[in-house]
Amino acid sequence: xxxxxxxxxxxxxxxxxxxxxxxxxxxxxxxxxxxxxxxxxxxxxxxxxxxxxxxxxxxxxxxxxxxxxxxxxxxxxxxxxxxxxx
Numbered sequence: 001x002x003x004x005x006x007x008x009x010x011x012x013x014x015x016x017x018x019x020x021x022x023x024x025x026x027x028x029x030x031x032x033x034x035x036x037x038x039x040x041x042x043x044x045x046x047x048x049x050x051x052x053x054x055x056x057x058x059x060x061x062x063x064x065x066x067x068x069x070x071x072x073x074x075x076x077x078x079x080x081x082x083x084x085x086x
Contacts, residue, residue, distance in 0.1 A: 009022055011026060011033075031059040032059035036051045
C-alpha cells in the first residue's frame, strides 16, 4: 500500500497533494477574509454572505484585477466567463 502525503488547509478543510498549492489556497482564503472584513466595515447595509462572496471573487481573480488596474480594464469583463482556476 502506498502512502500519499496530503496537506489540509486549516481555513476550509480543502486537501492538496502538494504544500505549495495548499499554501496558495490558504493565502487566497486569508485575502478573501480580509476583503470581507473590509466590506463589512465600510458598508453598513451589506449582508455577511454577500460580503464573503465578493471577497472570494476578488481574491480568486486578484491577478486579473491587478492587470486591469494597471491599464487593461477590459480584462474585468472576462472574469466569470472561464472556469475558475484554484
